[in-house]
Amino acid sequence: MINISPSRKLSSFSQLDDFITYGGYMEIPENHGRTLQELMLDCQVSYRSEHGLSLEFEFRQCRLTVVYTQKGYFGSQLDFSRRGRRVTGSDMLQWQDFANYLAELGLTTVNFTQNSKRIRAQLSNGLRVIFQYSADHGDYLLDQITSRYGNQRKLNRIIAEPMILDMQSMGCTVSEYLKHGGFFKLPGQRNLQFPELLTLCTAKESHSSITGTILGFQFKRWLLEIFYDEKLQFTGENMKFIGEHGEDRKEEGQQHNEFLTWGDFQAFARYHGIQILEQCRSLDVMIVFLDTGANVHFNYSEDLKDYVVTVLEGDGMRLRDNYRRIYKD
Numbered sequence: 001m002i003n004i005s006p007s008r009k010l011s012s013f014s015q016l017d018d019f020i021t022y023g024g025y026m027e028i029p030e031n032h033g034r035t036l037q038e039l040m041l042d043c044q045v046s047y048r049s050e051h052g053l054s055l056e057f058e059f060r061q062c063r064l065t066v067v068y069t070q071k072g073y074f075g076s077q078l079d080f081s082r083r084g085r086r087v088t089g090s091d092m093l094q095w096q097d098f099a100n101y102l103a104e105l106g107l108t109t110v111n112f113t114q115n116s117k118r119i120r121a122q123l124s125n126g127l128r129v130i131f132q133y134s135a136d137h138g139d140y141l142l143d144q145i146t147s148r149y150g151n152q153r154k155l156n157r158i159i160a161e162p163m164i165l166d167m168q169s170m171g172c173t174v175s176e177y178l179k180h181g182g183f184f185k186l187p188g189q190r191n192l193q194f195p196e197l198l199t200l201c202t203a204k205e206s207h208s209s210i211t212g213t214i215l216g217f218q219f220k221r222w223l224l225e226i227f228y229d230e231k232l233q234f235t236g237e238n239m240k241f242i243g244e245h246g247e248d249r250k251e252e253g254q255q256h257n258e259f260l261t262w263g264d265f266q267a268f269a270r271y272h273g274i275q276i277l278e279q280c281r282s283l284d285v286m287i288v289f290l291d292t293g294a295n296v297h298f299n300y301s302e303d304l305k306d307y308v309v310t311v312l313e314g315d316g317m318r319l320r321d322n323y324r325r326i327y328k329d
Contacts, residue, residue, distance in 0.1 A: 013059040016078075021105050023125040024147030025066055025076035037199065039066060046204040049158045067154055075148040077155070080141075081132070095119055095131045095140035118143070163202045167219050170200075174222065174239070174258045174312070175272050181293040182314025183224060183237050194232050218242070221258070239312040245301060262286065262298055262307035278320075280327035287327060293317045 013019075018028045025031060036053075040046055043055040043066075052069040067074040102108060102123065111122035119131040119140050127147060131140035146152065167173055171188045180186050194215075198204065203216035213232065217224040221243030227235045245260050259268040265288070269276055275291040286298040286307050295316030298307035313319065 013061060013064065013078075016061075017105065019076075019078060020102075020107070020123075020127060020145065021125075023127050025064060026073045027147070036068060037195070040198055040204065043204070044206050046201075047159050048163045048202045049161045050163055051157045051161065052154060054155055054158045065155060067151060067158070069154075074154060075146065075151045077147065077151050078145040079143075081143050093142060094137065095142075098129075098131075098142075162218050165202060165217055165219050167222070170217060170219075170224075172224065175268070177239060177312060177314055178274060178290060178294045178296070179272060179292055180314070183226070183239075184234075185314065194228060194234075197226060237314060239314075241309050241311070245304060245308040260309060261301075261304060265296065265298075265309065280323045282327050285327060287323050289316070289320055295319065295323070 015025070015028055015031075019025055022028050026034070039055050042057070044058045045056040047054045052067055052074060055066045055068075057064040057066075061080065063079045065077045065079065067076065099109070108124045109121045110124050113120045117133055121129050121131075123129065127145060128149065129142070129146075130144040132143040133139075134141045171186055172183060176186055177183060183189055184192070197215050200217070201215040202218045204213065205216070206213040212227060212229040212235065215226045215228070217226075221241060223240045223242050224237065225240065226237040229235050241260075243260075259265040266276075268274075269290075276288055277291055278289040280287045280289075284300045286300075288296045288298070290296065293315060295313040296309060297311040297313070299310050300306075301308045
């Protein structure tokens with residue numbers, strides 16, 4: 001039995017000197033035994049693509065990103081630029097003090113380039129550092145530390161090219177999702193627990209702007225999101241449409257398995273024997289309640305002159321009274 005604890009909200013990065021001394025995060029001796037699952041649990045954000053997996057840890061002073069590929073740990077990076085955060089109370093803050101700081105750690109600069117905007121340097125242990133010029137300080141301020149060449153390119157590809165899962169591989173289609181009333185009511189999915197889903201998801205969010213944790217599973221046109229509270233207890237799930245509403249599905253044989261518009265959905269429901277019990281609507285929004293317990297959300301599209309699907313809620317019964325109060329004609 002794996003002991004899973006809630007994601008930690010981290011305030012300080014106490015291993016900063018060790019990161020520089022040993023040349024990266026996983027290179028620090030006390031981190032050698034950390035497993036990928038532990039890191040995925042503790043990180044605030046993760047992204048998965050065909051190129052690898054990036055794990056982000058948000059600290060007060062910086063963002064730590066740890067990158068994995070299919071071969072294992074690839075590298076790590078510290079970013080001090082987000083929201084103007086800078087290291088405080090450290091001799092490494094400004095370039096003019098950085099050489100003394102390195103000397104204290106037994107390191108030197110082996111490669112160095114400088115222009116009016118930034119300084120790039122490679123350290124004797126392979127680390128690469130970037131300082132950005134600050135007119136307010138009249139000096140270059142620490143911006144980024146990366147453990148190996150190619151880290152940033154790898155990160156950009158992971159974030160820009162997310163992994164697209166096959167719905168069939170997850171045992172999930174839109175029609176089955178609606179007919180069964182949610183992902184966890186599908187055959188074979190009832191006993192899936194957080195640890196297993198964590199290793200399967202294409203994205204994870206557990207940062208300060210949300211409460212709890214969201215696991216995301218991206219398909220070609222849909223995003224399945226599963227929600228957990230701060231104690232990692234399941235609280236709900238839905239599927240968001242992320243495709244193009246104007247695309248033609250007939251070539252892919254999807255006309256009976258998916259729908260894009262309200263007109264499509266009425267034919268889809270008849271084909272699958274799904275009954276529409278009730279509609280709540282305004283000028284721009286329509287929510288349809290199904291006999292399976294699922295809800296389907298639509299927004300009106302001026303371009304298509306029809307309502308287009310936005311969200312599916314498999315277990316939507318508990319939300320219906322709120323929708324009736326808000327949208328009932």
